[in-house]
Amino acid sequence: MALTFKALRQPPHLIHRQISLSFTWWPGGLGKVSTHAVVYARLITNGKDHGVHGFIVQLRSLDDHTPLPGITIGDIGMKFGNGAYNSIDNGFLMFDHFHIPRDQMLMRLSKVTREGKYVSSDVPKQLVYGIMVYVRQSIVSNASTALARAVCIATRYSAVRRQFGSHNGGIETQVIDYKTQQDRLFPLLASAYAFRFVGEWLKWLYTDVTQRLEASDFATLPEAHACTAGLKSMTTSATSDGIEECRKLCGGHGYLWCSGLPELFVVYVPACTYEGDNVVLQLQVARFLMKTVSQLSSGKVPSGTVAYMGRAKHLLQCSSGVQKAKDWLNPDMVLEAFEARALKMAVTCANNLNKFENQEQGFSELLADLVEAAIAHCQLIVVSK
Known part of the structure; x- marks a missing residue:
């Protein structure tokens, strides 16, 4: 969420103050259940912006569960499909000049003194992206599973369904024997396997990066961040489009709830948005590529x-x-x-x-x-x- 906090000199027990209206949308459990949240926000001390930092924020009263002053919170309402994410209280959250005590800042990597002085550590700021790397590599693996399910349904249907092709009263042609069906279906089958392989590689990459971080080696973290961001974007876009294509490959039967494809689609398609919008993530990859190209001439x-x-x-x-x-x-x-x-x-x-x-x-x-x-x-x- 895009928040801005300003460090004040007085009073010291309210050293952080949110100075602009800020808003977030979608976090699960936020709509009705959550009483606390970890909020990432821009930290400003003495007029200097120190970038994004984490804060533990109490959202609701522990007595009657009502939102604290300066906080607007609630459920975002019904979402796409009848089932899917409608069993989860995805919520929205607004801050308006909300005060947070200084000691609620997560200060392992950097901190602010009671006097308002910002003290940084030697640990690279990119370390905060470590959890993103883990989550996004998991999403890539899940893309393979979701696409494989859709392709399995479409392939079995194409093998069983017969339509046209016979002019002498004989048995009709299996749908899977039509070249147009194969041209649409087989690349999706190949993609399901490919995403499985690259998902396994990402697991290895995450393990390698984690071991390097434990040894204070941060050299491969930017590449890991770029890889997981880009592959999350590419595989989720391809999978959501692929599930829809599989529905079309099953004709009118694919639109039936009992085919399994409509529910699979509405459950999966939010992956194109959560953990980073797919277009925005590709732009992060592009920045990594532009930096790499610029360094080629340096040897x-x-x-x-x-x-x-x-x-x-x-x-x-x-x-x-x-x-x-x-x-x-x-x-x-x-x-x-x-x-x-x-x-x-x-x-x-x-x-x-x-x-x-x-x-x-x-x-x-x-x-x-x-x-x-x-x-x-x-x-x-x-x-x-």
Whole structure:
């Protein structure tokens, strides 16, 4: 949530004060049940913005459960579908000049003294993204499961359902034998497997990053954050679209509740929004890519998922060696094609970005291209894993 807190010198027991109206929407349990929340907000002391920090906030009275002064809270109401998330009290929360005692700030990584002085630690601020990395890698794994369920339903239906194709009174053609059905269904089947593989790789990546953090090695955290953000975005978008496509592949029967597809769709589709809007997440990946491209000229060797950028000279000049259809069965040719595409899109964006005197203005003007470059990079990760 976008909150702003200001540190005051007096009185010391109310050192943090929320100075602008702020609003959040959707957290589960917030609508009716929750009495406390961990709120992430911008911290300002003595006129200086110290970025986002965590605060423990009491929301309701422990006596009668009514909201505290300065807080507006409630349930957001009915959501998409009859079941799905309607059993959860997703809520909204508004703060209006709400005061929080200083000692309710989470001060493991940084703190504010009673006099209002901000004291930072040597631990990188990116550490706060650690939990995001864990949650988003779990979402990628779940994408495989949801898409596999939908594809299983559509495949079985396509094998059982027969329609048209016979002109001599014989048995009608199985729907799955139609090439148009295969062209729509089989890529979704492949994607379900691909997302499973990349989900397993993300689990390894998270374990590796966690072990490095315990050893005070924060070098791989930015890449892990970019990977999980981008893959969360790409896989949830593909899965929600894939479930809907599976519904269409089942014809009118797919619209029936008993097919399992409508409920699967309404349960899954919020994944495109929670834990980060999918477009916004791809823009975070784009910033990571632009930073990596800018460092190529300095001689810094890229590693991890951007290691292919170390072969920039070759990839920017190469052309596909595919001569016939069976050449696409060569994994190396497929991988190089994805690498060349991802690199060329990223470099093009970086070159266009350099034409702007104001980098943020340039980033804003090139949003659509940056999102496409980020998606290409994420697709490369899936293919390579």
